[in-house]
Amino acid sequence: MSDIALVWLRRDLRLFDHAALHHALRRHDRVVPVFIFDTDLLDTLPRSDRRVEFNWESVAELKRALQQRGADLVVRHGSARALLPQLASEFSAAAIYANHDDDPFARERDAVVARSIAAQGRALNSFKDHVIFERDEVLTQAGGMYSVFTPYKRAWLAQLNDFYLKSYPVARYADHYAQLPCEPMPTLEALGFVRSNLATLRLPTGMAGGEALFADFQERIERYHEARDYPAVKGPSYLSTHLRFGTVSIRELARFAWQHGGAGAQTWLAELCWRDFYHQILYHRPDVVAHAFKPEYDALPFPNREDWFAAWCEGRTGYPIVDAAMRQLNQTGYMHNRLRMLAASFLVKDLLIDWRWGERYFATQLLDFDLAANNGGWQWAASTGCDAQPYFRIFNPVTQSERFDAEARFIKRYCPELAALPAKLAHAPWRARPIDLAAAGVVLGRDYPEPIVDHAVQRELALALFQRP
Numbered sequence: 001m002s003d004i005a006l007v008w009l010r011r012d013l014r015l016f017d018h019a020a021l022h023h024a025l026r027r028h029d030r031v032v033p034v035f036i037f038d039t040d041l042l043d044t045l046p047r048s049d050r051r052v053e054f055n056w057e058s059v060a061e062l063k064r065a066l067q068q069r070g071a072d073l074v075v076r077h078g079s080a081r082a083l084l085p086q087l088a089s090e091f092s093a094a095a096i097y098a099n100h101d102d103d104p105f106a107r108e109r110d111a112v113v114a115r116s117i118a119a120q121g122r123a124l125n126s127f128k129d130h131v132i133f134e135r136d137e138v139l140t141q142a143g144g145m146y147s148v149f150t151p152y153k154r155a156w157l158a159q160l161n162d163f164y165l166k167s168y169p170v171a172r173y174a175d176h177y178a179q180l181p182c183e184p185m186p187t188l189e190a191l192g193f194v195r196s197n198l199a200t201l202r203l204p205t206g207m208a209g210g211e212a213l214f215a216d217f218q219e220r221i222e223r224y225h226e227a228r229d230y231p232a233v234k235g236p237s238y239l240s241t242h243l244r245f246g247t248v249s250i251r252e253l254a255r256f257a258w259q260h261g262g263a264g265a266q267t268w269l270a271e272l273c274w275r276d277f278y279h280q281i282l283y284h285r286p287d288v289v290a291h292a293f294k295p296e297y298d299a300l301p302f303p304n305r306e307d308w309f310a311a312w313c314e315g316r317t318g319y320p321i322v323d324a325a326m327r328q329l330n331q332t333g334y335m336h337n338r339l340r341m342l343a344a345s346f347l348v349k350d351l352l353i354d355w356r357w358g359e360r361y362f363a364t365q366l367l368d369f370d371l372a373a374n375n376g377g378w379q380w381a382a383s384t385g386c387d388a389q390p391y392f393r394i395f396n397p398v399t400q401s402e403r404f405d406a407e408a409r410f411i412k413r414y415c416p417e418l419a420a421l422p423a424k425l426a427h428a429p430w431r432a433r434p435i436d437l438a439a440a441g442v443v444l445g446r447d448y449p450e451p452i453v454d455h456a457v458q459r460e461l462a463l464a465l466f467q468r469p
């Protein structure tokens with residue numbers, strides 16, 4: 001039997017602490033890493049997409065790193081379903097190795113690839129890598145899925161130990177990479193994409209970028225629990241895009257937080273646990289992609305006003321904190337967690353628009369878009385999900401703004417037309433006296449929108465809508 005294996009990289013774009021690479025390099029004499037720019041996914045995206053560029057830059061970094069070792073990353077552009085069996089034949093590979101990807105699209109794709117290569121007499125060997133605990137690893141005493149976070153976290157923490165956090169070493173087996181002639185990498189343009197504004201954002205790409213952000217966050221982790229809720233403050237880690245593309249190792253991150261043990265680190269570890277929580281929900285309940293987790297809330301009669309939806313997407317609802325959040329998303333592909341909760345709540349409970357519309361919009365804009373976390377976050381905010389915010393708890397966008405952006409620093413960064421307003425007036429400019437607006441050079445309806453809805457009125461409508469089932 002041939003002793004060549006392919007390692008198919010997907011959302012695990014790194015060459016360290018990598019389950020599939022580790023197992024393939026240990027078991028096979030010659031290992032060929034492969035990345036496919038999969039047209040089944042790429043063809044659905046706009047031609048300028050920050051995610052594709054982040055992905056491309058990170059793949060290019062991998063390729064350079066492998067070429068420095070005399071190896072190479074084989075990069076192809078086309079349908080992964082068709083290309084993987086072809087590559088396996090081309091290299092006479094004994095098997096293909098990959099890490100689990102439990103998104104419904106990926107599960108179906110992997111099943112197709114597994115069947116095709118099984119027909120060639122080859123196996124698809126896959127491993128947990130993307131989360132600490134996956135699938136059925138953390139179950140209730142009755143053997144079911146957890147649908148409430150707090151007991152899940154308790155069980156997750158009780159199971160956590162050195163074994164689950166240990167690295168899958170790669171470098172020590174590096175002489176098992178197949179030595180290959182270097183192939184050029186297809187350019188972004190050859191893939192059919194143009195550059196976005198990624199280079200102007202403070203988001204370094206690839207393994208080097210992930211390492212730099214993690215190093216920076218390690219210096220701040222002690223204050224995480226105090227700083228994380230204030231969007232104008234550098235509180236969170238900004239590692240979500242790297243976690244999504246696997247340019248950092250979840251085990252390394254969780255191990256650091258676990259061993260650190262301080263209040264900030266414990267709070268952060270709980271966020272990593274939320275990530276596992278939503279992944280196991282998606283694995284057990286793939287129907288949440290299209291439906292409410294709670295069936296009784298699946299068909300709420302949302303009026304779905306398209307003009308209000310457009311105003312929300314474009315950051316012109318007249319509620320500055322919501323508009324600043326949406327403009328941050330549109331300009332940078334990132335939105336602070338507190339603002340994701342608030343913007344989502346506002347769409348569903350103030351504008352009375354189906355959470356699925358908002359979820360889809362976030363999916364097109366977020367650099368860190370992750371189906372499990374995004375769906376979980378939206379269903380939490382919309383009160384349709386597992387362990388969600390109860391429907392009668394409705395964020396007041398003005399008090400949230402006063403509490404979490406008291407000096408209106410975040411608002412003024414993304415709504416510069418309000419920069420001259422005193423901070424206390426910037427949370428609800430429609431309440432400002434004409435003289436104060438005039439002093440700040442703001443004409444509502446001209447420089448900045450009048451609020452498109454009255455929160456107090458919409459709140460009552462939302463309560464009535466949710467009570468209907």
Ligand SMILES: Cc1cc2nc3c(=O)[nH]c(=O)nc-3n(C[C@H](O)[C@H](O)[C@H](O)COP(=O)(O)OP(=O)(O)OC[C@H]3O[C@@H](n4cnc5c(N)ncnc54)[C@H](O)[C@@H]3O)c2cc1C
Pocket residue numbers: 228236237238239240241243244271272274275276278335336337338340341344362366368369370371373374375376377378381
């Ligand atoms: C409506 C809504 C949509 C969301 N969509 C996404 C998404 O598409 N992708 C995504 O990664 N996160 C999503 N989140 C969760 C959270 O907002 C982001 O993970 C976080 O803001 C990313 O910033 P950070 O890396 O600086 O986070 P940190 O505060 O530094 O957290 C560390 C990591 O923990 C994980 N995490 C934190 N909070 C959550 C959470 N509530 N659920 C799941 N994982 C979490 C993320 O991987 C994050 O990178 C969403 C939340 C809401 C309310």
